[in-house]
Amino acid sequence: MAGTHRRRRKPPVPYHHGDLRRALLVEAARTIRAEGIEAVTLRAVGARLGVSRTALYRHFADKSALLAAVAREGFQRFRQDLIEAWTDAGGGRAGFTAMGRAYVHFALANSSHYRVMFGDFRDLSTRDPELAADASAAFQVLVDALITLQSDSLIRPDETGQLARFIWATVHGIAMLAIDGQLGPDPSVAGALTQLAIERLHTGIALARNEASPQTAE
């Protein structure tokens, strides 16, 4: 054989490790999922990769930059899940319901990850502007869905951004309460609550049957 002439002419493959940045990202995400956020220490993550602490500093500014990158990756997956739910249900009211369910499902299935994404967002996003962009892109999925629903005269023509924030706040609230253990020990409560919330939410923003175009109704 040609012996140990590993990796010739491959610019995208960095020097020593291969792709330590990616590996750090994956390992951090894995640890968050498996053992929670407090288990993510530079020493532990480094050790798991056969690399010493501070190796991270060649790829991230500091620990919070790593967490911001993890959060970014989370927002990207999150966005995909939401798009998929809306699309698979064929939009409309069914799509609205599916997206709401998908939201809470993602949050509970990735609770620690979700906490990183929404925990100290202000700190992280100021240091990593791209995080804000990814978060915004995920939010935009909801806005786009509402625009479609408004175009089809299925929901009120209120300012779409505020309407989106309202719905977002509700599912986010359910997710946070469930994650933080404030909904009690029974996990089925969260599911039933999500179902009820989506129904009542829809009623709240639906166009009343008899009013054609409720301007500033109040």
Added chain:
Amino acid sequence: MAGTHRRRRKPPVPYHHGDLRRALLVEAARTIRAEGIEAVTLRAVGARLGVSRTALYRHFADKSALLAAVAREGFQRFRQDLIEAWTDAGGGRAGFTAMGRAYVHFALANSSHYRVMFGDFRDLSTRDPELAADASAAFQVLVDALITLQSDSLIRPDETGQLARFIWATVHGIAMLAIDGQLGPDPSVAGALTQLAIERLHTGIALARNEASPQTAE
């Protein structure tokens, strides 16, 4: 004079400091408000009271027990604010609106404190059962209000607990998003959002004008 015969026959007044437990509680709450939760260190709090770190261990099991006590005090004030809002508005739909506003107002005016109350609730409440009781008492204010509204046939006769959790999740979600900086830099957004949310929320849970008793309406 009788000289320095300080504090004779006063069992509730402890030995050296006077009431270090209370002082620790107050100082921790003050620090949280003024400098945020991460500024609450045993050394800093102790120094501010002219007492050394570890003095806390004679009054609390550990740091998280102190934070749990701070959270308890927060839930008690929170409960009072909600009761006051509901009562001052005279109940009814106006009371519902006032309570929603008071909720978000408390959360934003005491954002760091609020985060302690709702942050790692699962950990804190398992170590301090009374915290769970205080949190439950605050939640009960909302439940009681909804029961009244249901009695007056102003809102749907859905299961009150779930209805309460739904509303709770929405205002909690608004509060968390605002606190975490996810609603953008403009603070007026949160206020307008709260207003819209309360209106749409009410529409969502109101009894439809023409349906007398919508059983399991769907």
Added chain:
DNA sequence: GCGATGATGTTGACAATGTCAACACCTGCG
């Protein structure tokens, strides 16, 4: 080919923090 060069990773050290063990003090009771 080969040496400079910059990217990548390591070791040593440091300050901050929560916590425990051992000790010191102080108050009230018998």
Added chain:
DNA sequence: CGCAGGTGTTGACATTGTCAACATCATCGC
């Protein structure tokens, strides 16, 4: 007065994030 126990202090330790100095290695200009 003396003891017992509640209250506070000091010393020490492990853990953590971070920086400075050093080591290594791949690549590029000659």
